Amino acid sequence: MINFFISASTFVAIQTILALGLNLQYGLAGLLNLAYIFFVAMGAYVFSVVTLPHANPPDTSYVLGLHQPFLVGLVSAAVVVGILGFLIGAVALRNLRADYFAIVTLTIAAGAVQIISQFTPLFGGTEGIFNIPQPLGGVFQGQSYDVFFLAMCVVIGAVVFVIVELLRKSPFGLALRAVRDDQDAAAAMGRNVYRLKIKAFTAGCSVAGLGGALLASFVTAFSPAGWSLSETLLILVCVFVGGAANNYGAMLGTFLVIGLLGQVPTLIPLTSRNPDLVADSRYILIGLLIIVFLRWRSRGIIPERNVRQSDVEVTS
Amino acid sequence: MSETMKAKTNGDVGAPVFVVDGLRRHFGGVPAVDGVSLSLRSGEVLGLIGPNGSGKSTAISIISGFIKADEGSVVLDGRDITNRRSDQVARSGLVRTFQIPRVWGELTALEHLLISGVAVAEESLRTALIRRRHLRELERATARRAAEVLDYLNLGSLADTRAGSLSGGQKRLLEFGRLMMLKPKVILLDEPFAGVNPTMVQQLQKVIDQLRSEGVAILLVEHNLQALTESVDRVAVLALGRLIAEGDIETVRQIPEVVTAYLGERKRK
Amino acid sequence: MSTLTDAIGYGLVSAILIALSASAFSLQYSVSGVPNFAHGDLLTIGAYGALVAQRMGLNLAAGAAIGGISGGIFGWLMYRVVLRTFVRRGARLVFTVAVTAGIALILENSIGLIFGNSNVNLVVANQVARHIGPFLWTNTQLVILIGGAVLLGALYFILLRTDFGRAIRAISDNPDLARASGVRVERTVQMTWLMCGALAALAGVALAMSEPNFGIYLGSDFLLVTFAAAIIGGIGKVNGAVIGALIIGVVTEVSGSYLSAGFKQVCAITILVIVLLVRPNGLLNIQRAGAEA
Numbered sequence: 001m002i003n004f005f006i007s008a009s010t011f012v013a014i015q016t017i018l019a020l021g022l023n024l025q026y027g028l029a030g031l032l033n034l035a036y037i038f039f040v041a042m043g044a045y046v047f048s049v050v051t052l053p054h055a056n057p058p059d060t061s062y063v064l065g066l067h068q069p070f071l072v073g074l075v076s077a078a079v080v081v082g083i084l085g086f087l088i089g090a091v092a093l094r095n096l097r098a099d100y101f102a103i104v105t106l107t108i109a110a111g112a113v114q115i116i117s118q119f120t121p122l123f124g125g126t127e128g129i130f131n132i133p134q135p136l137g138g139v140f141q142g143q144s145y146d147v148f149f150l151a152m153c154v155v156i157g158a159v160v161f162v163i164v165e166l167l168r169k170s171p172f173g174l175a176l177r178a179v180r181d182d183q184d185a186a187a188a189m190g191r192n193v194y195r196l197k198i199k200a201f202t203a204g205c206s207v208a209g210l211g212g213a214l215l216a217s218f219v220t221a222f223s224p225a226g227w228s229l230s231e232t233l234l235i236l237v238c239v240f241v242g243g244a245a246n247n248y249g250a251m252l253g254t255f256l257v258i259g260l261l262g263q264v265p266t267l268i269p270l271t272s273r274n275p276d277l278v279a280d281s282r283y284i285l286i287g288l289l290i291i292v293f294l295r296w297r298s299r300g301i302i303p304e305r306n307v308r309q310s311d312v313e314v315t316s
Numbered sequence: 317m318s319e320t321m322k323a324k325t326n327g328d329v330g331a332p333v334f335v336v337d338g339l340r341r342h343f344g345g346v347p348a349v350d351g352v353s354l355s356l357r358s359g360e361v362l363g364l365i366g367p368n369g370s371g372k373s374t375a376i377s378i379i380s381g382f383i384k385a386d387e388g389s390v391v392l393d394g395r396d397i398t399n400r401r402s403d404q405v406a407r408s409g410l411v412r413t414f415q416i417p418r419v420w421g422e423l424t425a426l427e428h429l430l431i432s433g434v435a436v437a438e439e440s441l442r443t444a445l446i447r448r449r450h451l452r453e454l455e456r457a458t459a460r461r462a463a464e465v466l467d468y469l470n471l472g473s474l475a476d477t478r479a480g481s482l483s484g485g486q487k488r489l490l491e492f493g494r495l496m497m498l499k500p501k502v503i504l505l506d507e508p509f510a511g512v513n514p515t516m517v518q519q520l521q522k523v524i525d526q527l528r529s530e531g532v533a534i535l536l537v538e539h540n541l542q543a544l545t546e547s548v549d550r551v552a553v554l555a556l557g558r559l560i561a562e563g564d565i566e567t568v569r570q571i572p573e574v575v576t577a578y579l580g581e582r583k584r585k
Numbered sequence: 586m587s588t589l590t591d592a593i594g595y596g597l598v599s600a601i602l603i604a605l606s607a608s609a610f611s612l613q614y615s616v617s618g619v620p621n622f623a624h625g626d627l628l629t630i631g632a633y634g635a636l637v638a639q640r641m642g643l644n645l646a647a648g649a650a651i652g653g654i655s656g657g658i659f660g661w662l663m664y665r666v667v668l669r670t671f672v673r674r675g676a677r678l679v680f681t682v683a684v685t686a687g688i689a690l691i692l693e694n695s696i697g698l699i700f701g702n703s704n705v706n707l708v709v710a711n712q713v714a715r716h717i718g719p720f721l722w723t724n725t726q727l728v729i730l731i732g733g734a735v736l737l738g739a740l741y742f743i744l745l746r747t748d749f750g751r752a753i754r755a756i757s758d759n760p761d762l763a764r765a766s767g768v769r770v771e772r773t774v775q776m777t778w779l780m781c782g783a784l785a786a787l788a789g790v791a792l793a794m795s796e797p798n799f800g801i802y803l804g805s806d807f808l809l810v811t812f813a814a815a816i817i818g819g820i821g822k823v824n825g826a827v828i829g830a831l832i833i834g835v836v837t838e839v840s841g842s843y844l845s846a847g848f849k850q851v852c853a854i855t856i857l858v859i860v861l862l863v864r865p866n867g868l869l870n871i872q873r874a875g876a877e878a
Contacts, residue, residue, distance in 0.1 A: 032679040034622075034686065091858055094865035098678040099620040100820065103812050106622070107857060110809040114850035163445065170444030170451065171434045174423075178431055181420035188380065188414070189494060190406035190436050199441065229805070230693075233686055240683070245422075276702055280694040287694070290687030291667060294680045306424045309475045312459035 006146045008263040013153040014214045015258045019238045019250040020157075020164050021207025026236065027245035027304070028173055029200035030180030032102040035088070035109030037231040039205045042084055043077040043212025044132075044222045045116075045123045050076045051133045051217075060131075062124050070135035070217070074156075077213035078206045085205025089198045096183060096193060106229065117224045128223025132216045153214055160207055164247055167203070174307070176200050177245065230283055234258070237286050240293045243300025252302060261285065333358045333533050334410070334502045339388035341378055348374040350557035351388070356502065356533040361524065363544040363565070364537045366554030367577055372537045373415060375554070376504050379535075380412040381405035393501060407436060409501035413508060417487035421480030425471055428479060428490055429462035430455075432497035458497075465496050470519065485516035492523045502533045509538070521547055541569065553577065587719075592842040593835055594720030598795070599810075600834025601733035605788035606807060607814040607826035608740060609781035613660075615757035615821035616777045619668055619681050623689035624785060624811065626696075628804030631656040631786025632793035633696055636705055645707070645794070649732075652790040653783045660782015661775060663688055689805060697801045706798035707790075729791045736787060737827070743780075744823065753777055757821065809850070810837070813857045819867025828868065832856060 018040060025031040033039075045062075051073035054065035068076075092104040117126045124130075140148045167173050176196055179186045183193045216222045234257070242253020261282065293300065332355040339352040349371045356362050366372050377383040379390050381402035389398045392410050400408070419428065434454065443451055466472045469489045474482065479490060488508060495503055505524075509517050524547055528534060538544050544551060544565065551568050553561040555577040561568050568574055610624045634652030639645065667688060671681050712723045722730065744750035752773040755763035764770045785804075792807060793799050814833045818825020833853055841849040860868065 026679070030677070030679055032682055034682075091861050094861050099682055100816070102622075102679070102682045103620055103816060103820070104857075104861065107809055107812045107816070108854060110806075111850045111854035111857075114809075115854075118845075118850075167441070167444050171431075171439040171454075172441060172444045174427060174431050174434075175436075175439040177423060177427075178420045181422055182418050184382070184402075185414070185418035185420065187382075187402040188406055188412050188418070189432055189498065190403050190411075191439075192401075192403045192436075196439070203441070228802075229686065230690060233683075233690055236683065277698070280697045280702070283690045283694040284698075287687040287690030290690075291684050294676070294684055294687075295670065298676075298680065304422055306422075306476065306478070307427050307430060308424070309426055309463070312426070312430075312455060312462075 003143065003146065006143070006150055008259065010146070010150045010153050010218055011263070012254060012259045013150065013157050014211055014218060015235065015238065016251050016254045017157050017160050017211040017214065018208060018235050019242075019254045020160055020247055021204045021211060022235050023239050023244065023247060023250040024164055024167065024207065025201055025204035026239055027250070028168060028176040028180065029197055030098060031197060031201055031204075032098060033105050033201070033204070034102050034229060034232055035105035036208060036235060037227040038109035038112050039081050039085055039208035040212035040215065041222070041224075041227040043081045043209030044216035045129070046080045046209065047073040047077040047213030047216050048129045048132045048222060049123070052129070052131070060124065060129070061121050062129055063122055070133065074210060074213050078210040081209025081212070082202050082206035085208075086198065086202040089201035089205075093194055093197050093201070096197070113224050113227070124223070126224060128221060128225075130221045132220045132222065134217050134220065149218065153218070156210070156214065160210065161247060161251070164207070168245070168247060172199070233290065234286060237289050239300075240290060241300055243302040243304065245304040246300065246302050249300050249302035253300065257286070257289070332356055333393055335391045336379060337389045337391070339375060339378055339390070340386045341374060341383065342386055347557045349378060352554065352557070352559055354535070354552060356535060358501075358531045358533055359528050360550075361528055361534045361536055361548045363548035363551035364535055364554060365539060365541050365544065365551055368539060370554045370577075371557040372539070372554055373506060376412055376506050376537060380410065380504060406500075410504070411495060411498060411500040411502070412504040413491045413495070413506055415506045415510065417484060417491050419479035419482070419487045419490055421478065423479055424476050425466065425479060425482070425490055425493075426462055426475040429465055429493050429497050430458055432494040433458040433461055461497065465493050468496070469493050469523070485512045488512055489516065489519065492520060495527065496523065499530070500532065502535070503527065504535045504537070506537050507539065508536070588842055589839065590719040591721050592839045594722055595726075595842075596835035596838035597720070598722070598726045598729055599838055600831045601730055601737070602788055602792055602795070603810050603814045603834050604827045604830035605733055605736060605791070606785055606811040607818070607830050608737070608823045609784040609788070610811055611815050611818070611821050611823055611826040612753070613778055613781045616753055616774050617664065617668070617672055619664075619672060619685065620820070621663070622682060622685040622808070623663060623692060625804030625806070625808040626689050626692040627656045627660055627782050627785035628789030628792060628807055629696060629801060630659050630692070631789030632707070632799055632803050633700060634786065635707055635790045635793060639707060645709070648707070649787060649790045653787045656786020656789065657779045657783035659692070660785065661779040663782075664778040665775060693801050693805065700801070702801060704798040704800045706796075707793050709794050725794050729795060733791060736784065740784065740823070749773065749776065810853055813853045816857060817860045817868060822867070825867055
């Protein structure tokens, strides 16, 4: 029971990081990135091939295998996925319409799944990558290792939270929200919509890469089966439920959706015996949540926080 | 910002700050704007009038960089800004409003002014993450001005209201507030008085006069000639994409072509 | 015969499937402004509709009819029950997109709950390949080609020659003007969703016939090529969708037969990226005048 609690909490912590990255893109910049899970996956892959030793075909096959320490893997994941996000964003944002962006990102992500599945030498094809390293395995053992890993994820999550909060409160964040609400008006006030969107997209992808690296290290195996559109929607619904453009909301949403909805049913004996049934009905519920929240409570449980007069009260 | 203002007020009053020459744009063979030339001096208000479909809005969109011109040039303060991107045009000192007020729905009135009062260069990741003290000072200064402008516009009590829930007239005032924060050299107003109640019109008028006295050149697009009488120095009349008359309002009103253009309009309605 | 002509032949078959799917998507989009991310599931519904019919002992033609009807009904329901409120409210585009994605989740997993998550297949009569001109096609492929061409022809007839089609074109051009000139906008939009749902579902039946087996992701996996074709042609344009489908269909099959099957998707993506870089609005998009008073 306690083991379950620790691993569930770790999972929620990692998902929170992912939700924060997506919130930066969707909540602040209004970018509906349906390829978000693709960037998470790329983070996982980059982390894996940077930290794992050389591949040993035919048992395992993947590029690089640099056998670097954990932190190097983490940073490379964030950086490489950020760059990848920049490149894809530069193409996908060529047309600045929101629906175009969603369609193009989804198409690119779907294509990427196929490509990575087909080309085994890249990241192990459909089989994926196994034995992904975990940090400091020699220092902690057993349950204390799990606690350590959870603590590490929480600390990294806290750092990410501080960064995205600073971004949200800054002139950059304010400009992004303006672009989100009416990009023509933002352009008419001198804002370079394309650049602002690319910046937000890149930053969000970088967070996705970081979260993906943690995810890979947590579950120690990664394959294309784990990242479909449904997974992106799962993270997105956390943002919808909690409150878009509000980082506290994203945290709350992740706790409610992933923590309660996602983890608790596996504890109930009846449902845990029918994994298919649980998975299917969970996704149906998530679909319903999206519709219900966007229809009746589109600002989420904790709505966007505006700069109020009392925040900037001038004593003069 | 104060330097540019000084340049405006002390500058040569005779030389135009803004010149549009031979602007042309066709849509699928149909000319929407067909050789429009205009010029504006600092502190001058030029009314651009014309019936619906005469190309006024298209002209504004071309000048402000939202639609590309086929031919012609736009020069602001000696710099050629023809066919620049809309945000570049705005940063070079020419700002437009829209026919239907365009505000950022989820942002408060105060936030609208905060954005407009902060230089685009400050919207960087570096400012956000590293230059925290600089940012605080910047925010304090901007907030002070924003509060002043809100009071000037009688929007002080609505500072914390989301713009999406403001009335049409209040949204228009807020647009004007953004202009006051930004202090551009040239402003293009696309039918600012349309659908606004008379008291609000007076308030908008007050802002226009204020901006004009600060040396801003204003192009005011209207389709109702009457609405312009008080606010403009000169008017130019557009019909079917061409300028058919230009001069002071009384002279223009006498020109037969103007009368037909408007009578044609009335008949269609 | 030569690999090239064979590959082009296959390419035409997949092009017609993509064209059906992409034109249905584009048409729905052009009348209601909703990019339907649950579009793929309309194909899936068609395939499972045909499957049910077949399990009840009906033949494939009846199966296709039942598949098409169920797709039409679901397409209409999607719009009428869920999407219409968002469209009417003028909700942000990202909301509508996310809602259709939510609908996709619901539909896929409901199908999974009912039919199970393992793959199924349609029983298709024995596959005889024969040469027609330079091309080599199986019976099934021929049926798909002819049936698809007939459907596309019917679609063009409706669009160009009927009042309903004129109404559709008027609405996609300018909904307000259409309403002002007496077009029954709401009814036309609903009918379009019905028609496009049926069209997509028929494409789904054909797709299921051409696959050895399929599962609940049959249609959503096909979204990649559908979207690619629609984007290349310029979203919302039926002509564009057909041209995009031809390009994607033929190029992917030809490249797939010369290189490896895995290159199909790489090619589709490459074409898409090039088009986006050169003409971000698609090949057939011409800039229209801004909103004029």
